[in-house]
Amino acid sequence: xxxxxxxxxxxxxxxxxxxxxxxxxxxxxxxxxxxxxxxxxxxxxxxxxxxxxxxxxxxxxxxxxxxxxxxxxxxxxxxxxxxxxxxxxxxxxxxxxxxxxxxxxxxxxxxxxxxxxxxxxxxxxxxxxxxxxxxxxxxxxxxxxxxxxxx
Numbered sequence: 001x002x003x004x005x006x007x008x009x010x011x012x013x014x015x016x017x018x019x020x021x022x023x024x025x026x027x028x029x030x031x032x033x034x035x036x037x038x039x040x041x042x043x044x045x046x047x048x049x050x051x052x053x054x055x056x057x058x059x060x061x062x063x064x065x066x067x068x069x070x071x072x073x074x075x076x077x078x079x080x081x082x083x084x085x086x087x088x089x090x091x092x093x094x095x096x097x098x099x100x101x102x103x104x105x106x107x108x109x110x111x112x113x114x115x116x117x118x119x120x121x122x123x124x125x126x127x128x129x130x131x132x133x134x135x136x137x138x139x140x141x142x143x144x145x146x147x148x149x150x151x
Contacts, residue, residue, distance in 0.1 A: 022055035051094035077125035
């Protein structure tokens with residue numbers, strides 16, 4: 001198990017944008033691990049989701065408000081590669097970068113690090129749908145998120 005000092009502890013709870021990449025830190029707790037202190041594989045999906053949510057929030061996209069307007073986000077595709085395991089008490093950083101955006105979907109590359117070690121890499125396609133489950137446009141996303149991510 002690791003208890004390394006880490007500058008990622010200085011990242012705010014909602015994360016930060018650095019050169020167009022959103023970064024957010026999480027600590028691995030006992031609840032995230034199996035009996036051996038190794039992170040259970042599905043926990044990474046939770047961290048990826050939280051990182052995307054905070055990236056959108058920092059881009060002025062509140063998912064509750066979007067839902068009230070009739071727009072929902074759903075994961076349509078996910079490719080994931082586990083490189084090394086995270087361990088109990090590690091501090092990990094999830095980096096999220098927008099790769100592509102269209103009217104009804106966006107694609108993010110997400111990477112999880114422990115210090116400089118790459119633990120996981122993923123590519124996620126997120127679609128916007130209406131409450132009937134049909135694809136719909138993302139009007140706010142085209143302005144706010146792109147503006148933040150280009151810097």
